[in-house]
Amino acid sequence: TTPAATDAAAKPDSTGKKYLAQPLVKDIYTADPSAHFFNGRIYIYPSHDIETGMPENDNGDHFAMRDYHILSMDSVGGKVTDHGVALDIKDIPWAGRQLWAPDAAFKNGTYYLYFPVKDKQDIFRIGVATSKSPTGPFKAEPKPMEGSLSIDPAVFTDTDGQTYMYMGGIWGGQLQRWRTGKYDGSKPKEQEPAASEPSVGPRVARLGADMKQFAEPVREVKILDKEGKVLLSGDNNRRFFEGAWMHKYQDKYYLTYSTGDTHFLAYATGTSPYGPFTYQGTFMNPVQGWTTHHSIVEVKGKWYIFYHDTQLSDKTWLRNVKVTELKRGADGSLALINP
Numbered sequence: 001t002t003p004a005a006t007d008a009a010a011k012p013d014s015t016g017k018k019y020l021a022q023p024l025v026k027d028i029y030t031a032d033p034s035a036h037f038f039n040g041r042i043y044i045y046p047s048h049d050i051e052t053g054m055p056e057n058d059n060g061d062h063f064a065m066r067d068y069h070i071l072s073m074d075s076v077g078g079k080v081t082d083h084g085v086a087l088d089i090k091d092i093p094w095a096g097r098q099l100w101a102p103d104a105a106f107k108n109g110t111y112y113l114y115f116p117v118k119d120k121q122d123i124f125r126i127g128v129a130t131s132k133s134p135t136g137p138f139k140a141e142p143k144p145m146e147g148s149l150s151i152d153p154a155v156f157t158d159t160d161g162q163t164y165m166y167m168g169g170i171w172g173g174q175l176q177r178w179r180t181g182k183y184d185g186s187k188p189k190e191q192e193p194a195a196s197e198p199s200v201g202p203r204v205a206r207l208g209a210d211m212k213q214f215a216e217p218v219r220e221v222k223i224l225d226k227e228g229k230v231l232l233s234g235d236n237n238r239r240f241f242e243g244a245w246m247h248k249y250q251d252k253y254y255l256t257y258s259t260g261d262t263h264f265l266a267y268a269t270g271t272s273p274y275g276p277f278t279y280q281g282t283f284m285n286p287v288q289g290w291t292t293h294h295s296i297v298e299v300k301g302k303w304y305i306f307y308h309d310t311q312l313s314d315k316t317w318l319r320n321v322k323v324t325e326l327k328r329g330a331d332g333s334l335a336l337i338n339p
């Protein structure tokens with residue numbers, strides 16, 4: 001067992017609630033932070049939450065975001081810069097609505113911003129936009145990535161230089177509608193497989209050299225229990241819901257994700273970027289707010305988790321990003337964080 005992250009750092013706010021960390025920016029709402037250490041600086045690629053008055057429902061209509069702002073800082077705890085609008089939905093030719101959790105990558109002198117948005121048929125796809133600067137402005141490709149689906153792209157470059165995209169999220173993220181390989185909008189939006197059936201896994205595909213398309217068909221990632229059986233759909237405390245992230249530590253691949261309606265961040269480990277991954281446990285307890293979404297990044301030998309909660313608004317669709325250290329046991333196990 002690994003020691004729980006200490007609560008000693010938690011400070012009460014004006015309402016008396018205690019939080020392990022404080023919002024990185026307070027003048028805009030930000031969520032779903034994908035953090036990277038590019039050329040000696042920390043860049044955060046978050047969603048930009050806004051109030052639109054859309055009704056709150058299981059389909060996530062209340063998350064109706066329209067642009068991205070990129071944040072950066074020299075070091076954790078240092079001054080945070082908001083670089084302004086990096087990409088606007090009006091400049092994405094195929095976009096309909098809802099600019100959700102993005103991620104970014106840097107290769108061959110170009111920065112790539114990957115973003116999920118519903119197309120004009122109201123189906124989530126993943127697009128890519130490029131820039132010579134990590135903070136944009138980014139120019140979107142005219143079409144979504146072929147074969148892309150659902151939400152929450154997370155891009156991971158392995159030590160051999162190959163880059164993979166993990167993606168997917170159930171319910172509002174629509175992944176449950178892709179079970180046959182084709183989008184099936186005929187079922188109720190929130191319908192998961194029956195409780196005794198295998199859960200819906202995130203998807204992964206290797207990216208091609210141009211970083212704009214997949215080099216292979218998208219495949220499903222299996223998350224297994226310790227007996228080697230795929231986690232079941234009714235196993236809500238452990239099964240994948242959304243917000244996958246990948247990092248490698250001491251040659252092991254760590255798939256981390258949100259369990260959605262049970263609000264945990266969970267992790268599973270494997271020996272290949274494609275999995276299968278074996279469930280290991282929860283590493284973050286629920287935050288304030290319905291969604292929980294994170295990224296993990298190494299900065300100068302220390303590991304950090306970027307995440308969000310709703311400290312500033314107490315509204316689940318108006319979130320704020322935060323960071324805290326990620327600690328591990330000697331065996332690589334992730335310490336439990338109480339946010």
Ligand code: FUB
Pocket residue numbers: 031032047063100101151152169242243291292293
């Ligand atoms: O921000 C919209 C959605 O909420 C994200 O795509 C999910 O991961 C959840 O955080």
